[in-house]
Amino acid sequence: MASSEEDGTNGASEAGDEKEVTRKRRRLGFLATAWLTFYNIAMTAGWLVLAIAMVRFYVEKGTHRGLYKSIQKTLKFFQTFALLEVVHCLIGIVPTSVLVTGVQVSSRIFMVWLVTHSVKPIQNEESVVLFLVSWTVTEITRYSFYTFSLLDHLPHFIKWARYNFFIILYPVGVAGELLTIYAALPYVKKSGMFSVRLPNKYNVSFDYYYFLLITMASYIPLFPQLYFHMLRQRRKVLHGEVIVEKDD
Numbered sequence: 001m002a003s004s005e006e007d008g009t010n011g012a013s014e015a016g017d018e019k020e021v022t023r024k025r026r027r028l029g030f031l032a033t034a035w036l037t038f039y040n041i042a043m044t045a046g047w048l049v050l051a052i053a054m055v056r057f058y059v060e061k062g063t064h065r066g067l068y069k070s071i072q073k074t075l076k077f078f079q080t081f082a083l084l085e086v087v088h089c090l091i092g093i094v095p096t097s098v099l100v101t102g103v104q105v106s107s108r109i110f111m112v113w114l115v116t117h118s119v120k121p122i123q124n125e126e127s128v129v130l131f132l133v134s135w136t137v138t139e140i141t142r143y144s145f146y147t148f149s150l151l152d153h154l155p156h157f158i159k160w161a162r163y164n165f166f167i168i169l170y171p172v173g174v175a176g177e178l179l180t181i182y183a184a185l186p187y188v189k190k191s192g193m194f195s196v197r198l199p200n201k202y203n204v205s206f207d208y209y210y211f212l213l214i215t216m217a218s219y220i221p222l223f224p225q226l227y228f229h230m231l232r233q234r235r236k237v238l239h240g241e242v243i244v245e246k247d248d
């Protein structure tokens with residue numbers, strides 16, 4: 001696979017890229033770079049394990065039924081581990097917005113623990129496969145992008161994939177998430193799970209069913225912001241390589 005140095009960009013932009021990498025390293029410091037490299041390698045490996053497990057399951061069983069159950073431990077571990085991304089932003093070792101990362105990570109944690117893990121009858125829905133596949137492809141690409149960038153050997157395809165796959169995978173993932181929450185609604189309403197009814201000694205009430213409806217509605221203002229954020233990042237990072245994209 002060609003590295004960014006080998007992909008046909010001109011000398012001036014290579015020199016600019018190298019200076020940028022050196023500036024970034026100095027800014028980050030050794031410890032932060034080492035930690036991020038370890039973190040990104042671990043996350044790439046984790047999501048790769050998940051991808052292989054999903055493909056193996058489907059090849060062996062020929063159905064998606066039981067898929068979630070078979071991969072849930074790995075999924076929960078690596079998706080929960082991603083909470084560290086919010087910490088990375090908070091302590092300033094990655095130049096990403098806490099808000100953007102917070103919304104992204106919390107919606108995933110919410111989907112994993114408070115929807116798919118908690119509402120057992122929906123675990124075999126096709127929509128679960130939809131978001132699992134789009135998360136997995138996205139994360140393998142994203143974490144390998146960060147890893148190779150930190151190691152200063154970024155293959156052009158990874159960079160291209162990082163800033164193009166999301167155009168399709170983001171809406172597909174969101175559709176999978178929304179359909180899964182929608183499928184959970186009847187069970188949540190019937191069981192009254194996570195809901196607190198009056199009267200009680202704290203005098204508070206909470207209805208998880210309505211909370212889910214509000215969460216679904218909140219995708220309407222929040223998702224476009226994340227999507228346009230990624231489109232802006234795409235323009236920033238791939239700017240100047242438009243000719244390469246056209247050649248593709």
Ligand SMILES: CCCCCCCCCCCCC[C@@H](O)CC(=O)SCCNC(=O)CCNC(=O)[C@H](O)C(C)(C)COP(=O)(O)OP(=O)(O)OC[C@H]1O[C@@H](n2cnc3c(N)ncnc32)[C@H](O)[C@@H]1OP(=O)(O)O
Pocket residue numbers: 024036040094095096097100101103104106107108110134135138142146149150165166169170171172173174177215218219222223226229230233
């Ligand atoms: C409690 C209930 C809450 C419910 C909320 C409900 C509302 C939810 C609405 C939103 C729905 C989202 C659903 C989502 O789960 C669906 C999917 O994910 S589907 C699959 C497709 N998904 C994607 O493609 C995700 C794409 N999005 C992102 O990648 C994110 O926006 C984000 C993770 C935040 C990344 O954005 P960022 O701005 O960081 O982009 P960059 O990758 O370009 O990074 C910018 C710079 O930071 C450096 N960086 C970042 N992280 C690292 C790292 N780990 N290691 C090293 N460096 C890192 C990166 O290199 C860039 O540096 P520089 O600019 O110097 O080059």
